[in-house]
Amino acid sequence: MRIVKRAEEMMATARPVVKLENAYKAFGGTPVLQGISIEVCPGEVVAIIGPSGGGKSTLLRCMTLLETLDQGSLTYGDIDVVIPGADGSAVYGTSDTLALARQRFGLVFQQFNLFPHMTVMRNIIDAPLVVQGRDRAEVERQARALIQDMGLEGCEEKVPYQLSGGQRQRASIARALCMNPQVLFFDEPTSALDPELTGEVLKVLRQLAAEDITMIVVTHEMSFAREVADRVVFIDEGCVVEEGSAEQVIGNPSEERTREFLLRSLT
Amino acid sequence: MRIVKRAEEMMATARPVVKLENAYKAFGGTPVLQGISIEVCPGEVVAIIGPSGGGKSTLLRCMTLLETLDQGSLTYGDIDVVIPGADGSAVYGTSDTLALARQRFGLVFQQFNLFPHMTVMRNIIDAPLVVQGRDRAEVERQARALIQDMGLEGCEEKVPYQLSGGQRQRASIARALCMNPQVLFFDEPTSALDPELTGEVLKVLRQLAAEDITMIVVTHEMSFAREVADRVVFIDEGCVVEEGSAEQVIGNPSEERTREFLLRSLT
Amino acid sequence: MVTLLGSGFVTSLAIFAFTLVGALPLGIPIALMRMSRVVPVRLVARAYISIMRGTPLMLQMFAVYFAPYHLFGIQLSPDSKWQACLVAFILNYAGYFAEIYRSGIQSIPQGQYEAAEVLGYSRTQTFMRIILPQVAKRIMPALGNEVITLVKDTSLAFSIGVAEMFSTAKALVAAQRTMIPFGIAAAIYWAFNFLVEVAVGRIEKKMDYYRD
Amino acid sequence: MVTLLGSGFVTSLAIFAFTLVGALPLGIPIALMRMSRVVPVRLVARAYISIMRGTPLMLQMFAVYFAPYHLFGIQLSPDSKWQACLVAFILNYAGYFAEIYRSGIQSIPQGQYEAAEVLGYSRTQTFMRIILPQVAKRIMPALGNEVITLVKDTSLAFSIGVAEMFSTAKALVAAQRTMIPFGIAAAIYWAFNFLVEVAVGRIEKKMDYYRD
Amino acid sequence: GGSPAPTGTKAGTGSEAAGKDTSAVATGKLIVGFDQAYPPYGYVGDDGEFTGFDLDLARAVAEKNGWTVELNPIDWDAKDTLLNSGAINCIWNGFTMEGREDDYSFSKPYMLNKQVIVVKKDSGITSEADLAGKNVITQVDSAAWDVLKGDQADLAATFGALETRPDYNTAFTELASGATDAVACDLSIAQYQLATNPGAYLQLDQALSTENYAVGLKKGDTATGDKISQALKELYEEGTIEKLCKKYEKDGLSFENWILK
Ligand SMILES: Nc1ncnc2c1ncn2[C@@H]1O[C@H](COP(=O)(O)OP(=O)(O)OP(=O)(O)O)[C@@H](O)[C@H]1O
Ligand SMILES: Nc1ncnc2c1ncn2[C@@H]1O[C@H](COP(=O)(O)OP(=O)(O)OP(=O)(O)O)[C@@H](O)[C@H]1O
Ligand SMILES: [Mg+2]
Numbered sequence A, B: 001m002r003i004v005k006r007a008e009e010m011m012a013t014a015r016p017v018v019k020l021e022n023a024y025k026a027f028g029g030t031p032v033l034q035g036i037s038i039e040v041c042p043g044e045v046v047a048i049i050g051p052s053g054g055g056k057s058t059l060l061r062c063m064t065l066l067e068t069l070d071q072g073s074l075t076y077g078d079i080d081v082v083i084p085g086a087d088g089s090a091v092y093g094t095s096d097t098l099a100l101a102r103q104r105f106g107l108v109f110q111q112f113n114l115f116p117h118m119t120v121m122r123n124i125i126d127a128p129l130v131v132q133g134r135d136r137a138e139v140e141r142q143a144r145a146l147i148q149d150m151g152l153e154g155c156e157e158k159v160p161y162q163l164s165g166g167q168r169q170r171a172s173i174a175r176a177l178c179m180n181p182q183v184l185f186f187d188e189p190t191s192a193l194d195p196e197l198t199g200e201v202l203k204v205l206r207q208l209a210a211e212d213i214t215m216i217v218v219t220h221e222m223s224f225a226r227e228v229a230d231r232v233v234f235i236d237e238g239c240v241v242e243e244g245s246a247e248q249v250i251g252n253p254s255e256e257r258t259r260e261f262l263l264r265s266l267t
Numbered sequence C, D: 001m002v003t004l005l006g007s008g009f010v011t012s013l014a015i016f017a018f019t020l021v022g023a024l025p026l027g028i029p030i031a032l033m034r035m036s037r038v039v040p041v042r043l044v045a046r047a048y049i050s051i052m053r054g055t056p057l058m059l060q061m062f063a064v065y066f067a068p069y070h071l072f073g074i075q076l077s078p079d080s081k082w083q084a085c086l087v088a089f090i091l092n093y094a095g096y097f098a099e100i101y102r103s104g105i106q107s108i109p110q111g112q113y114e115a116a117e118v119l120g121y122s123r124t125q126t127f128m129r130i131i132l133p134q135v136a137k138r139i140m141p142a143l144g145n146e147v148i149t150l151v152k153d154t155s156l157a158f159s160i161g162v163a164e165m166f167s168t169a170k171a172l173v174a175a176q177r178t179m180i181p182f183g184i185a186a187a188i189y190w191a192f193n194f195l196v197e198v199a200v201g202r203i204e205k206k207m208d209y210y211r212d
Numbered sequence E: 001g002g003s004p005a006p007t008g009t010k011a012g013t014g015s016e017a018a019g020k021d022t023s024a025v026a027t028g029k030l031i032v033g034f035d036q037a038y039p040p041y042g043y044v045g046d047d048g049e050f051t052g053f054d055l056d057l058a059r060a061v062a063e064k065n066g067w068t069v070e071l072n073p074i075d076w077d078a079k080d081t082l083l084n085s086g087a088i089n090c091i092w093n094g095f096t097m098e099g100r101e102d103d104y105s106f107s108k109p110y111m112l113n114k115q116v117i118v119v120k121k122d123s124g125i126t127s128e129a130d131l132a133g134k135n136v137i138t139q140v141d142s143a144a145w146d147v148l149k150g151d152q153a154d155l156a157a158t159f160g161a162l163e164t165r166p167d168y169n170t171a172f173t174e175l176a177s178g179a180t181d182a183v184a185c186d187l188s189i190a191q192y193q194l195a196t197n198p199g200a201y202l203q204l205d206q207a208l209s210t211e212n213y214a215v216g217l218k219k220g221d222t223a224t225g226d227k228i229s230q231a232l233k234e235l236y237e238e239g240t241i242e243k244l245c246k247k248y249e250k251d252g253l254s255f256e257n258w259i260l261k
């Protein structure tokens, strides 16, 4: 049932849902992103891999507007979120523009960031009700379906501290999905999951891909990347070292650095 | 270089460093541990695997005295930490006994729990200096070696919030190791690590095993369990479903439940 | 004597209640302004808090009470002292509450703001739905301190002639040359503050259903 | 006039300094007792805090001052009022500080205690090395509130005849039939409290190097 | 009423021009500001009502003049501002006029008062000379304080220390407990203390001063002052004053001290 979509095909057929160009970002003088460009088309699933500290999370945070870029441009479909200014520094759009863009994407945090004072159910339905103003019955139906998909039955009325690590992560995935985003970012979505659940989450991600939801997934599980991604981007020291289909990058990397990284890993 | 030690061999030669018998634990009426027994011999590496919510973290927390058992007994070498009372409920030793036992083990948390106000270096050396009263120069030498082993060079003077997810986890491993524990517990030590680093951590764990440090590792990475563990324990719904060598449990499980779990997983 | 103190206590209670109702909400915008990124807004809030906390409430009460007369020559009516008293109390306590709110708000981990931001919550929604409920739990003990101080500060109302319990006790001490009225006043204060403590404790307990 | 107020202010300052030096540390064991698992210990601490916060400091000062005479018939010396004043202030403020400490201590995530416990830190070490430094950061604003209240509460010392600045101002107001001494007193208070705010702000900033 | 501001162009408070005339003659309402903790002149009675010699006088005077009366207990520190702003229009509370002539208009003085010194009986102090090097306290902003800072400054200079307390109640507790050696106070207060603690205290024979009580009014409000003086005189002639003095005799009031005849 897997929908095979090659990056090249897709680029030809549709305008990218999100496009980052030439992104630079430094923390207190230390460069973390050094001219990264990424373009993702509707329905595409992109896996971002690379060594720890290479800038993967920072990249995601810049694309989800949690960190500000120093230089570069960022577009969500027809929305110009960041454009390069005259002196090259990044110029952000109005807060309305940013709010509009935020409706297009969701993010699952590496540390989950569930709301500790809300039950799992409330965590999932609150934003759809409050931010999107959707119908309560409909939102709850969707939430229940998501809870089912994520294997969280029985946890609806628990608060986050009562959940196991994996349960927390799945709740936070369900929360992001319930907003029906066009693009979904994941920061290591399976890092706290056992293999069984990793399989479950993979199924959900595939289903989402079939529903034409674009996904950008930072992961360090090569098998997961291979399974789920249409395209793999290898990032190290704030640069895109190599990118292409999973078979290409993971199976037969052309760059020395990638090969080294993969060789030293377990899989 | 891998040291192959079979569980059966070891049990015959040495008295267990930690022994948990017949452990029961419930959270507000919901049973989480339902009569688990585990015995680990010096230098042995035990991997605990099983589905999310199965009670792995709770088991570790009970063994590290962070949760109190409802029933059962717990022994660290010659120290009786918990003995069963007349009515079957667990009876804990004096606080001196518990303190003595704590010197024998270390724990790497799933959520790291680094001290946010201390630099990485300080996080690592503070307990050895303060709790164990060791010589400062010696502790710092060891800490520097651990920082090297963990690939944390350059992060010595950073505080936790400035670290990436993987860096945090490695810092917390280094912190536990610097206490020179006899038994080390890990709750998903590689969950935030990329494959490359997983390999590194694996190397460290192997080295520790060679130094006769006993390890109990909760993990959901089968390949990791297979690589590192002398023995694998599969836990579901608070019970030990199956246990044996990695080849046995992961490669050729005898229980239906285990097979199902492994089949549905990716590896 | 007890009835006399009792009726004084009703006045104290009224000041207490009105001040809470006014100052607890008013402290929120002040705390937010105090943390604003817009420098003039932040400075205004800082100055406000600084003056309200930094000068004696008694003098603030004088200022509020007599300002209409001194500045505009408006004659005071017997009602005005009651109004002035409440205005001064509310303005003053809002300054204290603002700082307590700020301490709570700043202790909420960044991740909570980020999660709310990505989910599209507006700043107001983030504050009301995500931050404030968690802040409430954290600041309860400090808030209890301030509320209990307020109970006793009601005695300052007498500086502009609002006769509350403590001034009544003072008058009785003078008339009867015994410390007993003070003792009774202390007991009444303490009993009421005990209720406040119990109430605060109950709220704390109610919010104990979750941990961070 | 300003010199008169100035010398009163020195007294205020002395009360302020001694109270801080005494009450800030004293609050810690009280807070810990308040959170103790041993019920009687906890109840004693609760009662202490309840009485200290629940009854007026002025009456506590009377009680401390006159208790030796009324209870034991001990003759007081002219020095005793100064000692009584300090004892009452310290005991009173320790109660307030204890509650602030408690709010901070309880807001530290459980994981920090667990990490310390597993590493073998004793309860004291955990508290001093892991918890307190993080608490300090969180409670700064609330502590600022209380410290600033203390500056102004020094005026209560006059109830047992310790002539501090505000009572001097009052006497001047009465003698000169003008509110100007009050204005000056307010300015001095405010200036000093401004310094306190700056100091608290600087400490806050210094602890800003980390986040949770 | 809209009658013009009272006479006296040098009236102290500048903003008067902007305000209405709030005097009792203009409004027909006597708003009495008093310290409710100052027996026997003004205090809270056992029944909870404001009572006291001066308050009774105020009621009687108001009745004579056809004014309504409002009793307003005040914080003594705020009396000047309250009077100037019109929140009260007289201060009637054992109010000594000596030394205050420039700040208020007064009725005619009606009562004689003395400032005296009280010591412990067994202290060995029997005269002003014995007070040398001793601690003396008095109430803050009291007539005794004014005297010791003014006419009797030479005597005060011989004291070990001269301090103030918020109220005489505290002062006498200190005297009893030995924290101080002497209290300087009004005659009526001294007599009350001597009466209620027989054998404990001794009043020095020599008075620090004699002075007069009068009703204090906003500077320039001589019209009300005249009306009050007139009414007090009539009350004396009717014998009402003598009855009132009897009523408060146990609190140290004496008809002999009445001077407005
Ligand atoms: N707030 C910050 N201040 C300073 N340095 C930071 C900050 N956040 C991240 N860094 C540094 O930036 C680099 C990239 O961090 P990032 O979190 O993007 O890595 P990552 O690729 O996500 O790693 P991991 O796989 O371990 O999560 C790291 O060296 C990290 O120490
Ligand atoms: N404090 C608590 N209160 C109530 N229930 C709890 C609490 N802690 C854990 N549980 C429940 O106990 C069960 C076991 O949790 P535990 O954390 O041990 O699972 P786990 O095997 O470590 O899972 P994971 O692989 O997801 O980390 C879960 O169903 C969880 O919801
Ligand atoms: Mg990361």
Ligand SMILES: [Mg+2]
Pocket: A164, A165, A166, B056, B057, B058, B110, B187
């Ligand atoms: Mg777990």
